[in-house]
Amino acid sequence: MTPDDLFVPVQAGRAGEDIALQIQAAILEGRIEPGEKLPSERELQALYKTGRGVIREAFQVLKQKGLIEIRKGARGGAYIKHLEVVPASESFALFLRQNRTDPIHLVEFRESIDYMISDLVIARGTVEEKRNLAEKADRLADAVNGGTAGLKKLAELDRELNILFAKMARNPIFEWIMQAVQIGFSSMDNALYEDAAYRKYAVENWQETAMWILAADPVRTKSCIGYHYRILREKVKAINSVAGARVFSDGPAA
Amino acid sequence: MTPDDLFVPVQAGRAGEDIALQIQAAILEGRIEPGEKLPSERELQALYKTGRGVIREAFQVLKQKGLIEIRKGARGGAYIKHLEVVPASESFALFLRQNRTDPIHLVEFRESIDYMISDLVIARGTVEEKRNLAEKADRLADAVNGGTAGLKKLAELDRELNILFAKMARNPIFEWIMQAVQIGFSSMDNALYEDAAYRKYAVENWQETAMWILAADPVRTKSCIGYHYRILREKVKAINSVAGARVFSDGPAA
DNA sequence: TTTTATATAATGGACCTACCATTATAAACA
DNA sequence: TGTTTATAATGGTAGGTCCATTATATAAAA
Numbered sequence: 001m002t003p004d005d006l007f008v009p010v011q012a013g014r015a016g017e018d019i020a021l022q023i024q025a026a027i028l029e030g031r032i033e034p035g036e037k038l039p040s041e042r043e044l045q046a047l048y049k050t051g052r053g054v055i056r057e058a059f060q061v062l063k064q065k066g067l068i069e070i071r072k073g074a075r076g077g078a079y080i081k082h083l084e085v086v087p088a089s090e091s092f093a094l095f096l097r098q099n100r101t102d103p104i105h106l107v108e109f110r111e112s113i114d115y116m117i118s119d120l121v122i123a124r125g126t127v128e129e130k131r132n133l134a135e136k137a138d139r140l141a142d143a144v145n146g147g148t149a150g151l152k153k154l155a156e157l158d159r160e161l162n163i164l165f166a167k168m169a170r171n172p173i174f175e176w177i178m179q180a181v182q183i184g185f186s187s188m189d190n191a192l193y194e195d196a197a198y199r200k201y202a203v204e205n206w207q208e209t210a211m212w213i214l215a216a217d218p219v220r221t222k223s224c225i226g227y228h229y230r231i232l233r234e235k236v237k238a239i240n241s242v243a244g245a246r247v248f249s250d251g252p253a254a
Numbered sequence: 255m256t257p258d259d260l261f262v263p264v265q266a267g268r269a270g271e272d273i274a275l276q277i278q279a280a281i282l283e284g285r286i287e288p289g290e291k292l293p294s295e296r297e298l299q300a301l302y303k304t305g306r307g308v309i310r311e312a313f314q315v316l317k318q319k320g321l322i323e324i325r326k327g328a329r330g331g332a333y334i335k336h337l338e339v340v341p342a343s344e345s346f347a348l349f350l351r352q353n354r355t356d357p358i359h360l361v362e363f364r365e366s367i368d369y370m371i372s373d374l375v376i377a378r379g380t381v382e383e384k385r386n387l388a389e390k391a392d393r394l395a396d397a398v399n400g401g402t403a404g405l406k407k408l409a410e411l412d413r414e415l416n417i418l419f420a421k422m423a424r425n426p427i428f429e430w431i432m433q434a435v436q437i438g439f440s441s442m443d444n445a446l447y448e449d450a451a452y453r454k455y456a457v458e459n460w461q462e463t464a465m466w467i468l469a470a471d472p473v474r475t476k477s478c479i480g481y482h483y484r485i486l487r488e489k490v491k492a493i494n495s496v497a498g499a500r501v502f503s504d505g506p507a508a
Numbered sequence: 509t510t511t512t513a514t515a516t517a518a519t520g521g522a523c524c525t526a527c528c529a530t531t532a533t534a535a536a537c538a
Numbered sequence: 539t540g541t542t543t544a545t546a547a548t549g550g551t552a553g554g555t556c557c558a559t560t561a562t563a564t565a566a567a568a
Binding site: 016027028053056057060061064065067083084085087088091092094095096097098099101105106108109112113115116171172173174176177180 | 270281282307310311314315318319321336337339341342345346348349350351352353355359360362363366367369370425426427428430431
Binding site: 305 | 521522523524529530531532533
């Protein structure tokens with residue numbers, strides 16, 4: 001890295017963000033590689049001819065975006081990260097929460113992409129992957145019927161199943177979207193799994209869906225998906241009508 | 255707002271983020287309403303018994319998340335914003351960029367959601383909206399044929415058209431996805447519009463698509479969309495093969 | 509020689525003071 | 539009454555001090 005041509009002093013007004021944008025551009029253009037370390041705060045302070053607070057604010061922005069990771073102590077500093085989907089998912093989840101997004105919209109969206117993904121999965125997933133999906137669905141069923149696993153664990157397994165499903169579409173974007181949606185949905189999924197009848201039905205439907213995927217039957221697969229969302233919609237409606245409780249809430253949800 | 259029970263001093267380590275999270279929680283739980291003003295940096299500094307830099311870092315985080323807007327001068331300060339879709343979209347677009355997402359995957363994804371959205375738009379969009387869409391498409395065509403508008407402006411109009419399209423689906427999540435995809439796609443769209451033949455074809459197809467949407471014909475609409483992506487795929491392949499140039503790059507794109 | 513303990517230096521985290529630029533409002537003035 | 543001018547509050551920036559943390563080098567011990 002050659003700080004001299006990489007870092008240019010900024011003018012005024014939003015120095016911290018300017019610097020954050022400059023560094024972000026450098027990262028995105030590959031002028032700084034993941035794993036590399038940015039100069040220390042004090043060095044950057046000198047390079048940009050600014051105060052240390054400005055550098056710290058810039059770092060805060062980059063950290064928030066998930067572009068850097070900050071380590072303390074000797075050999076500490078700002079290290080470029082490989083960007084994960086998590087920050088994007090979190091900001092999506094935040095958006096859903098603060099806008100009180102109607103769960104019905106989320107359900108609708110999920111149903112839509114499930115249809116799309118199912119076609120891709122049947123067409124592109126390997127037989128091993130499909131067997132694996134069926135097996136995971138069976139294990140989820142065991143966990144539900146065994147009654148040993150906690151609700152959180154069950155919902156977690158369900159989410160993993162969904163993400164595996166999306167992964168099989170061989171298009172990372174569907175995978176990321178699915179992850180984001182799962183995060184945004186997590187509080188609701190947990191609530192859904194509290195109903196034993198729903199639990200039982202849901203895992204059975206997963207097993208059947210996985211079976212039709214393995215059988216490479218897109219119509220029966222979509223039929224399962226459609227059935228699932230038919231039930232899910234009713235359930236969501238029921239949950240939302242109870243005491244007007246919002247699903248997206250960390251507060252006492254009673 | 256009652257600062258006394260709202261603001262609790264924090265311990266150590268990541269003070270700024272702690273405070274940001276506290277304020278974020280207060281916002282999400284509705285204890286602070288959009289439009290309201292947070293106490294000034296100096297007041298918060300006293301309330302949290304901390305340094306002003308910490309408060310500033312917390313504000314930076316919240317600003318980054320799109321939760322607050324900061325105004326200078328008298329009666330300035332941090333005002334709670336209604337969360338928009340933009341920060342979430344940007345964060346996802348950032349992710350797409352840094353992970354060097356294969357344009358083909360993005361095209362496939364776009365095509366899939368266009369199909370889904372088109373059904374929803376036909377079913378839910380009002381006649382006025384559909385007329386408006388057709389009109390906007392016409393104006394884009396005028397701009398292209400007139401030859402007065404710059405390429406950037408044309409691509410911009412195209413993006414607006416897409417977002418309007420998504421908005422008509424009456425599901426904010428599709429809108430979010432579309433915005434993110436448009437942002438992540440912008441450099442490519444700009445490149446596409448450099449080709450005069452593509453420009454001409456693209457706007458004509460938009461006009462026809464809008465027409466079939468207005469006519470509420472989902473099959474013909476999808477036909478237009480499919481045709482569009484057939485062309486787009488070829489174009490994208492051509493662009494990517496030229497000199498191995500990456501589409502997602504701000505640098506000299508050769 | 510190897511292992512363990514210790515000192516060292518660099519770094520981020522926090523706190524503080526000071527000053528400047530901006531801006532809405534109040535005061536003064538025409 | 540309308541216009542101009544001070545005023546005060548606020549965020550933005552700069553620079554400093556001190557502390558906690560941490561990898562590494564050094565020294566001591568086994």
